[in-house]
Amino acid sequence: MKLNDIVKEFGLEVKAGSRHLENEVTGGYVSDLLSDVMAHAEDGVLWVTLHIHQNIVAVASHKGLSGIVLVQGRAPEKDTVAKAEEENIPIMVTDLSAFELVGRLYKAGIRGA
Amino acid sequence: MATQEKEQGTLDRVTKTQEMVYEITVGEVMASKVVTVRPDQTMSELRLLMRDNRISGTPVVENGKLVGMISIEDLINALNDNDINAPIRDKMKTKVECLYVDELLVHCIAKFSKHGYRRYPVLSRAEELVGIITKGSIVEGLLKRLEIEYEHNEAKAAVTRQRPTMRKFFEDVSADEISFTFKYNVVGQSLKEAGKAASELKNALKKLGVCPPLLRRIGVATYEAEINLASYTKGGVIRAQVEKWGITVEAVDNGPGIPDVERAMQPGYSTAPDWVRELGFGAGMGLVNIKKCSDEMDLKSTVPSGTHLTMQFYYTS
Numbered sequence: 001m002k003l004n005d006i007v008k009e010f011g012l013e014v015k016a017g018s019r020h021l022e023n024e025v026t027g028g029y030v031s032d033l034l035s036d037v038m039a040h041a042e043d044g045v046l047w048v049t050l051h052i053h054q055n056i057v058a059v060a061s062h063k064g065l066s067g068i069v070l071v072q073g074r075a076p077e078k079d080t081v082a083k084a085e086e087e088n089i090p091i092m093v094t095d096l097s098a099f100e101l102v103g104r105l106y107k108a109g110i111r112g113a
Numbered sequence: 114m115a116t117q118e119k120e121q122g123t124l125d126r127v128t129k130t131q132e133m134v135y136e137i138t139v140g141e142v143m144a145s146k147v148v149t150v151r152p153d154q155t156m157s158e159l160r161l162l163m164r165d166n167r168i169s170g171t172p173v174v175e176n177g178k179l180v181g182m183i184s185i186e187d188l189i190n191a192l193n194d195n196d197i198n199a200p201i202r203d204k205m206k207t208k209v210e211c212l213y214v215d216e217l218l219v220h221c222i223a224k225f226s227k228h229g230y231r232r233y234p235v236l237s238r239a240e241e242l243v244g245i246i247t248k249g250s251i252v253e254g255l256l257k258r259l260e261i262e263y264e265h266n267e268a269k270a271a272v273t274r275q276r277p278t279m280r281k282f283f284e285d286v287s288a289d290e291i292s293f294t295f296k297y298n299v300v301g302q303s304l305k306e307a308g309k310a311a312s313e314l315k316n317a318l319k320k321l322g323v324c325p326p327l328l329r330r331i332g333v334a335t336y337e338a339e340i341n342l343a344s345y346t347k348g349g350v351i352r353a354q355v356e357k358w359g360i361t362v363e364a365v366d367n368g369p370g371i372p373d374v375e376r377a378m379q380p381g382y383s384t385a386p387d388w389v390r391e392l393g394f395g396a397g398m399g400l401v402n403i404k405k406c407s408d409e410m411d412l413k414s415t416v417p418s419g420t421h422l423t424m425q426f427y428y429t430s
Contacts, residue, residue, distance in 0.1 A: 035340075035398035038333050039405065051393045058308030062315075062332050079305075 001025050001109065003067050003090060006046065009108060010094060010101070012069060016081045017090030023066040028110045030102050034059050041065060046110065048098050052076045057083040057091075067091070071098045133258055139221050140214035142254025143235045143244035149174040150183065152202035156191045159183060159201055172234045172242055173205050179234055179242045181205035211236050214243055218254070221246060278322035283357045293321070293355040299339055301348035301366070304392055310351045311336040314362070321355060327426060331360060334406035334424050337399040338364035341422075344389045345369075349419070359408070359427040370416035378404070378412070 004021040007014060014021070026044030031037050032051060041047060043064040049056060052074050060068050067090035070076060076084070076091050084091045094101050148166045150159055152173050163169065163185060170184030183205040191197055191204050212221055212233045224233065225248060235244040283291060295317050297310035315332040323331070335351060342349045342364055349366030371377045377384075378400050385395020404410050409425035 032393050033396045033398065034393040035337065035396050035402055038336060039398060039402045049393075053304075053392055055304055055307060055392055055394075058312065058336070061312060062308070062329075062336055064329075 003046070006105070006108070006110075007092060010096075010104060012092035012094050015070075015076050015091045015093055016084035017067070017088055020067075020088050020090050023090065025066045025110060027112060028102065028105050029065075029112065030098055038063065046105070048102055048105075050074055050098065052080060054080040054083045056080065057087050057089050060089045061087040065089070069094055069101065071096060071101055129259065129262070130255055133255055134218040134222060137218045137254060137258060138214070139212050139216045139218065139235055139246055140244070142218065142250050143214070143246040144250055145244040147172060147234075147242065147245045149242070150201055151175060152180055152200060152205065154201050155198050156188055156201060156204055157197045160188055160197070163188070170232050172209075172245065173201055174242055177241065179209065179211070179236065179240075181207045182209050182230075182232075182234065184231070209234065212246060213238060218251060222251065225251075279355065280322060291357065295353045295355075297351045299342040299349055299351055299364075301343060301346045304340070304343050304389065304394070307340050307343040308336055309339075311339050314351070314353050318353070318355070318360070323360070327360075327428065330406040331362060331426055334403045334426075335362050335364075337402045337406075338362070338422055338424070340394055341399050342366050344385060344394060346419070359425060362407075362424045362426070364420075364422040366419045368417045368419045370419055371412075371414040372416055374412055374414050 001024070002021070003023045003025055006012065006025060007021060024044060025046045027042065027046070028048065029037060029041040029045045030048040031041075032049050034051070034055060037047060037049075037059050041063050044066050046067050046069060047056075047060060047065050048069045048071060050071050052070060054077060056068055057080060070091065070093045073093060073095045075093065081091065096104070148162065148168060149172050150162060152175050162171070170182060172179055173181040173183055183201050187204045187206070191199060196204075210224060210228055210230060210233055212224065212235050214235050214237050221233070232245055232247045234242055235246055237243045295314055297313060299310055300306060311332055314335055315328055318328055318331060335353075339351060342351070346366035347368055349364060352363045352365070354361045376382055379397070380401045381397040383395045383397035389395040400412070403422070403424060407424035408427045409423075411423040412420065414420040
């Protein structure tokens with residue numbers, strides 16, 4: 001599934017990397033531990049987190065993730081957006097909680113890596 | 114649908130020669146030094162001319178104008194009819210297929226297969242004879258062009274080869290020890306810039322031709338080491354050394370050191386302060402990740418002077 005389809009389906013608000021919504025989403029990962037994401041997230045997965053600081057971009061870039069979704073309407077920090085644009089990492093925001101969003105993503109066919 | 118795809122497939126596979134016949138003109142491949150005869154010369158004279166010039170046919174020209182073509186076939190017929198002293202005018206073909214100097218080779222080839230003649234006179238647009246073209250001249254012209262392209266590609270390939278991929282470099286040079294060193298300074302007590310050294314190192318190694326799976330392992334391990342420097346230390350350096358057998362990445366800091374290294378290596382053990390945990394780090398997984406990603410790992414620490422982490426990565430593992 002393309003990131004773009006997920007953005008439309010769940011009404012995600014795109015905060016950065018809008019030119020990279022053609023990224024293919026190969027799965028999903030949810031975690032607020034960056035080391036955990038570093039260790040276990042795979043190429044192309046969509047990462048659901050509540051962190052908004054710029055380190056999430058470094059992690060996503062390192063792991064080749066397809067994008068980051070911030071939950072509970074949390075706005076990314078200014079530095080985070082700038083860094084995401086620089087590293088071509090899409091960042092999106094949802095008002096849903098992580099649990100709700102992940103449940104819906106799963107229903108839409110996104111699976112854990 | 115299937116047919117369409119097939120046709121498109123064929124179109125995609127246009128060969129270099131097919132492409133060239135649309136680029137080259139008749140004028141580029143024709144022979145411009147043409148042996149010609151006059152219509153009032155005899156067939157006997159023609160025989161000698163053909164023999165001496167090793168040709169099997171030639172244009173007949175009168176007052177600068179092309180009036181016909183005469184070939185060895187006409188000569189054989191004349192011999193057969195015992196008419197060897199007849200003027201060329203009586204034996205030549207006057208219905209002549211011509212080509213123009215600015216026509217593309219593709220038209221010329223079509224003409225060859227349509228009429229079956231062995232040669233065609235080439236005219237300028239002012240209808241003057243400027244050359245002659247045979248199948249031989251087409252082949253020669255194509256080969257010449259292919260040769261030029263080939264040499265061009267060869268030169269280009271040589272330039273590409275000059276790009277130093279690491280393996281090639283290590284094969285080409287000789288010394289008792291060869292290595293590339295990359296050094297990055299990491300600021301302590303701040304996670305703002307953390308990850309920069311790891312991603313810059315990853316880029317550098319990519320440029321050296323390190324394969325993606327290895328690149329990823331080095332990237333993750335270096336990132337974790339960098340996070341540790343930034344979270345717990347007064348700052349330090351990350352140093353990567355690229356050698357023939359593999360890559361060593363070291364993270365060296367200036368303290369405060371780890372009191373219990375064995376415990377620090379246990380998954381989930383962490384001494385991270387709140388500000389680090391708030392950013393999603395400090396779960397006691399960094400060193401575990403490093404161990405998982407590297408082929409060899411060594412952690413030495415003294416309180417309070419500092420910690421020296423060594424990670425080794427082999428090219429084949």
